[in-house]
Every structure is written in C-alpha cells, then in structure tokens.
Amino acid sequence: MxxxxxxxxxxxxxxxxxxxxxxxxxxxxxxxxxxxxxxxxxxxxxxxxxxxxxxxxxxxxxxxxxxxxxxxxxxxxxxxxxxxxxxxxxxxxxxxxxxKVAPVPKVHRTHSIHEATYDFRIDAVNYALANDDGANVKDYEKADIILVGVSRSGKTPTSLYLALQYGIKAANYPMTEDDLEKGALPKCLLPFKHKIFGLTIDPERLSAIRQERMANSRYASIRQCRIEVREVEMLFKKNKIAYLNSTKFSVEEISAKIISETDLERRKY
Amino acid sequence: MxxxxxxxxxxxxxxxxxxxxxxxxxxxxxxxxxxxxxxxxxxxxxxxxxxxxxxxxxxxxxxxxxxxxxxxxxxxxxxxxxxxxxxxxxxxxxxxxxxKVAPVPKVHRTHSIHEATYDFRIDAVNYALANDDGANVKDYEKADIILVGVSRSGKTPTSLYLALQYGIKAANYPMTEDDLEKGALPKCLLPFKHKIFGLTIDPERLSAIRQERMANSRYASIRQCRIEVREVEMLFKKNKIAYLNSTKFSVEEISAKIISETDLERRKY
The missing domain is CATH 3.40.50 (Rossmann fold)
Known part of the structure; x- marks a missing residue:
C-alpha cells in the first residue's frame, strides 16, 4: 500500500x-x-x-x-x-x-493556544458540559444556542463540536415523554425560544441507537420512537422552531448547517 | 477590510x-x-x-x-x-x-457520516463523557488512554478532542488531595498503568484558572497549586508515567503530542 x-x-x-x-x-x-x-x-x-x-x-x-x-x-x-x-x-x-504584501511566516500560526479565540473555546466546552442533557436549566441566559430534541437525537456530540471547534456556547435539553405529553415547550425554555434549534431523527435510526443502550426496552421500541419523533416535530412546527433531521449527517455537517441557518457568531476560523 | x-x-x-x-x-x-x-x-x-x-x-x-x-x-x-x-x-x-489513476470525485468525501470511522468517534465521545473526571472508574478496561492530573490541568477538553477528532476513547481521572497525600496511584488505576498519560501545568496558570472557578479559595491559592503540581509530577516520575506540561499548548497541540508519544491507534484521518 x-x-x-x-x-x-x-x-x-x-x-x-x-x-x-x-x-x-x-x-x-x-x-x-x-x-x-x-x-x-x-x-x-x-x-x-x-x-x-x-x-x-x-x-x-x-x-x-x-x-x-x-x-x-x-x-x-x-x-x-x-x-x-x-x-x-x-x-x-x-x-x-x-x-502586494509579503508573507510573514510564523511557527504555530494555527491550532495553537495563541489564537485570540482559544479561551472562548475552552469556556464553551465547560459550558456545554455543565449544560448537557438538561443538567442545568438556570444558565440558558449565557447560551448562544439551545439544542432541543428527544433522547439520543445527536444533541450532545453536536454541542461539544460547536464548542470545541467554534467557541459557540451550546446547551442542550432532552424532550422527555413528560414534556411531550404536555404538548408545549417546558417553562424553562420559554424565555429563550429565540435561541432554540431542534434536532430530529428517523424513528428507525433512533430505535437502533436506543437498542444499543437499553435493549428490548419500551424506550428503544420502534413504536415509542415513532411517537416521540412525531410529537417533537409537531412541537417544533407549532412553535416555529427551526429544526434539522440529523439521521444522515455527521456532527461536522449538522454544526455547519446550524451555523449557516442561524446567525450564530463563530469565535474561531 | x-x-x-x-x-x-x-x-x-x-x-x-x-x-x-x-x-x-x-x-x-x-x-x-x-x-x-x-x-x-x-x-x-x-x-x-x-x-x-x-x-x-x-x-x-x-x-x-x-x-x-x-x-x-x-x-x-x-x-x-x-x-x-x-x-x-x-x-x-x-x-x-x-x-496514474484518475480521481473519482464524490460529494461529501470528508467530514461526512459515511466515513468508516464515524461511529467510533461518537462512541468515543460517549465514553469520554461517561468516564470524565473520575465519574466512573470501572470501565477503564475499555479506555485507549487514561489522562491523569490535578483538577483543572486540561484533562477534560483533551479527552473530548481525542474522542471527537480521532475516535480515541480517553477516560480522565483527577488526582485529588487525598490521592496525592497517599503518594501512590489510586488502586483503581493500578491495573491500567500502561494506559496512563499525565498532564501537568504551571502552578501560576493553574491558580489563575482555579480563581475563576472559586475565587480566593484554598483550592485556588498559589501555595496549594504549587504543592499539588509538585506532588503529581513526583508521582509521575516515580511510576515512570509519561507526562506533558499543558500550560502553553492548545488541545490540538496536546492531543497531537500525546498521539505522537504513545502508540495510540487513531481511528480517523
């Protein structure tokens, strides 16, 4: 080879x-x-x-x-x-x-700690971890974006990618069955509706991912996945929340699509 | 401009x-x-x-x-x-x-979900999160590498970067004062000594980072930081554990150095 x-x-x-x-x-x-x-x-x-x-x-x-x-x-x-x-x-x-300017080569021009935006990125990683999976709903004021979707629809890796690569503070909130039954956005999200971006996923793919985590559970059943996905998409539509089906996309692609569809300010190039 | x-x-x-x-x-x-x-x-x-x-x-x-x-x-x-x-x-x-082969251009050749190693990367992100900050010490068998260092020495962002970019499963374990007082590796790490990589940091920088988190605490005092850093470095030396001072390096640089100093198998190019 x-x-x-x-x-x-x-x-x-x-x-x-x-x-x-x-x-x-x-x-x-x-x-x-x-x-x-x-x-x-x-x-x-x-x-x-x-x-x-x-x-x-x-x-x-x-x-x-x-x-x-x-x-x-x-x-x-x-x-x-x-x-x-x-x-x-x-x-x-x-x-x-x-x-008509000569280059001034410098070692470690890119990917170094000296980039002006480096601290933003580390702060954003810490923010994403502290605000992962609805762990903390009191700090959404500081979020640049809040990813919302059912469990295992790709929120966490996307939050981390947005943070590490672009210095974007992304919280994420999982829509539970309780939330979905109410058919409305949870109260903690209401003041921040303008920051919400939805992630959805094909029920078949969701079921396969959940099976790996909890085989043969109700949580992983195709029926349950279909119900949750349908309900979350209805909620996005009702609230005019932009959303994206993550099934066929990598975290890089999902992140690039989110940035190009919102006016998120990237802190790194 | x-x-x-x-x-x-x-x-x-x-x-x-x-x-x-x-x-x-x-x-x-x-x-x-x-x-x-x-x-x-x-x-x-x-x-x-x-x-x-x-x-x-x-x-x-x-x-x-x-x-x-x-x-x-x-x-x-x-x-x-x-x-x-x-x-x-x-x-x-x-x-x-x-x-002497013609190129076969394809859309989304890179950074897509179709890359053979994509699932490895998402698995590795989930692993890094579940095994962050000593949260779980029972799954080190599956780790590719275990990053060890005092609190706030750069372990978490590095673990996540190794996972997201390279599909490397990185756990991380924080050496607490209790651990350091004993002057020996914690029992949970002993069977996995060959997988440990140490991170250290200049006490002045460590103190500044900790101040942001807990201002004017003993935890953030320069005296405490000096003691912890000295003790953890002694422990690395005593146990012949390779380590790296993260102070002047970005997560990209730390990750590249770790990969080039170990025989870690990268799952993505």
Missing amino acids: RTAFYISDGTAITSEVFGHATLSMFPVDFNHKTIPFVETVDKAQKIKELINSTAKSSGEKPLVFFTFVNPVLSDIILSSDGVCYDFLSYSSEIVKREL | RTAFYISDGTAITSEVFGHATLSMFPVDFNHKTIPFVETVDKAQKIKELINSTAKSSGEKPLVFFTFVNPVLSDIILSSDGVCYDFLSYSSEIVKREL
Whole structure:
C-alpha cells in the first residue's frame, strides 16, 4: 500500500486535512502517517530517512504533504525520495500577488493556544458540559444556542463540536415523554425560544441507537420512537422552531448547517 | 477590510482550514465568510453575485478558496470578480500523475457520516463523557488512554478532542488531595498503568484558572497549586508515567503530542 505522510513543524492538522481531502478523490487505499512538531534539522533528517526507507521497502514513492516555516527544513524534505508537496506555497503566492504584501511566516500560526479565540473555546466546552442533557436549566441566559430534541437525537456530540471547534456556547435539553405529553415547550425554555434549534431523527435510526443502550426496552421500541419523533416535530412546527433531521449527517455537517441557518457568531476560523 | 470566502458543496471545513492557514501567513486582517452546502447552480449564482457585490462595495477583490465536485459550479465561481483558487486542483494533479489513476470525485468525501470511522468517534465521545473526571472508574478496561492530573490541568477538553477528532476513547481521572497525600496511584488505576498519560501545568496558570472557578479559595491559592503540581509530577516520575506540561499548548497541540508519544491507534484521518 502506498504511504502518505503529513508533516509539519506544528500539529500537522492542516497537512492532514489538506492531504486527506486530496487523496479521498482517488479510489486507492493509503497507509497514513502524521508527523507533527518537526522543528529541528535533526528531526527533519530522520523523517527524510524514513521517507527514503519507505520508498525503498515498498518500491513506491510515498506522497508527502508538508509545510514548514523554516526553509532549511523544507529543503531537507524536498531532497527525499517522496513525491513532496509544500501545499501552502502555491496559494500563498496567489495571495501575495493580490495583496502586494509579503508573507510573514510564523511557527504555530494555527491550532495553537495563541489564537485570540482559544479561551472562548475552552469556556464553551465547560459550558456545554455543565449544560448537557438538561443538567442545568438556570444558565440558558449565557447560551448562544439551545439544542432541543428527544433522547439520543445527536444533541450532545453536536454541542461539544460547536464548542470545541467554534467557541459557540451550546446547551442542550432532552424532550422527555413528560414534556411531550404536555404538548408545549417546558417553562424553562420559554424565555429563550429565540435561541432554540431542534434536532430530529428517523424513528428507525433512533430505535437502533436506543437498542444499543437499553435493549428490548419500551424506550428503544420502534413504536415509542415513532411517537416521540412525531410529537417533537409537531412541537417544533407549532412553535416555529427551526429544526434539522440529523439521521444522515455527521456532527461536522449538522454544526455547519446550524451555523449557516442561524446567525450564530463563530469565535474561531 | 478584505473579505475571504470559503466555499464548498460540503461542510467547507477543508476550505476553511486551508484558506485560514494560507491567510495566517499574512499580517493582514480579513473578514471571513464560510458558505457550506453550495450544491445547486442557483445557489452558486447567488454566491457569485455576493462575491461581485462585495468586490464592488469594498473596491477590493475578495479572496475565494473553493472546491466543488461538479465542474459547472466551479465555473460559476471562477467567473466571479474574486481571486478564486480551486485549492485541491493542483495537488490532485500531482497525485494523479504519480499514481496514474484518475480521481473519482464524490460529494461529501470528508467530514461526512459515511466515513468508516464515524461511529467510533461518537462512541468515543460517549465514553469520554461517561468516564470524565473520575465519574466512573470501572470501565477503564475499555479506555485507549487514561489522562491523569490535578483538577483543572486540561484533562477534560483533551479527552473530548481525542474522542471527537480521532475516535480515541480517553477516560480522565483527577488526582485529588487525598490521592496525592497517599503518594501512590489510586488502586483503581493500578491495573491500567500502561494506559496512563499525565498532564501537568504551571502552578501560576493553574491558580489563575482555579480563581475563576472559586475565587480566593484554598483550592485556588498559589501555595496549594504549587504543592499539588509538585506532588503529581513526583508521582509521575516515580511510576515512570509519561507526562506533558499543558500550560502553553492548545488541545490540538496536546492531543497531537500525546498521539505522537504513545502508540495510540487513531481511528480517523
């Protein structure tokens, strides 16, 4: 199998995301290797040797997606036997030409604690945890968004993703059977209706997820799931609450859709 | 201020990560706009008009980082007044030349629920939540890693990041004063010593974080923080537990360092 290396003087997250997006267009399997924090000539030399030995033992040139601030390190990797692509070089040339400003490369430009919004993100994670699953209904004043849905409709992972990635404070509230029987939004949510975003899910998928948690329970039965989903969707419609069916979407997709359908202020790019 | 657009037929996460990494090299402020799920000609036309009106009103060409599977959509964006860069085109050419295989573009190739490892990630998030902060010490058998450190040393956000991004099941255990006084690892951790990774933090930073939580408490005092940090580091050394000082690092950096220092198996690229 062909090996792909993602190499950087930082976390190598950008190298990975970019390299992965490129390779995912090809119907080929790869052996992925991420090597972060390559900050010295010594380490870069070792990586070059690793690329060369991989090329030799497999008989195929590894694909190498890399970025370094220090050109000395770039040159070492470029002199290896891999197919090496300094993936920010081309785009930075385009931007430089347009802005007529020279780049000022800095190590750890992205994904570091020095980003202005880092503390927002950690605060948002703490907020999401403290306000998960209706655990605390007294702090909705501070919420940027309140995700509402039946148990196991994807609220918690979405809250955490919004917090970690975007610094958005997301509380989440599970609509219980008691809530649904009343056919109205719980009192604790009424003052914050403008912040509510609904999540719903196909009853079949919901039942399968609940089965894993509580096999053969009433809670997991398809009948119960159908009732709860129908009732929660009716409630969303009655209250003109925007909602989204999470069944076919990842947390990344759900989060991107929520942000694009609301006017949530993202605290990170 | 110059506007930068990140546009895609999917979440636009890759566009954002790539565009942001490029622009972060320039000492210039940008007005960032992410536009995900541009899947129709109609929507692409509207985005083109937005790019054009932005160019007109600001007098500066917006920078546009984009990727589409459908070339019809690409052509619409390329015909706008922005400086447009189809950022995967160049790298996919390089890979195509080397592999001698044509790309098979698919919508939602990355960041979708169809990735083979998606369920691992959601399971890992549920695991991290159930095993956060020593809440449950009976399920360490299933942990990929157990983060150990004093209260507020960065364990929880790191556990969640490892879960969400990499599908790694991370439990975390807070070393309390009682634990530290005994000068030994708690019994519940002993069978899993090989899975423990320590987090430590500068006492000054720890005290500042704890002050926010419990101002003027003994818990937040610099004296108490110094004692706890010294004792936990001694414990790590005595037990030959690898550890890392989290003070100057983001969760992304801490996670990347932990993965590169252990043999943790990542379930996502």
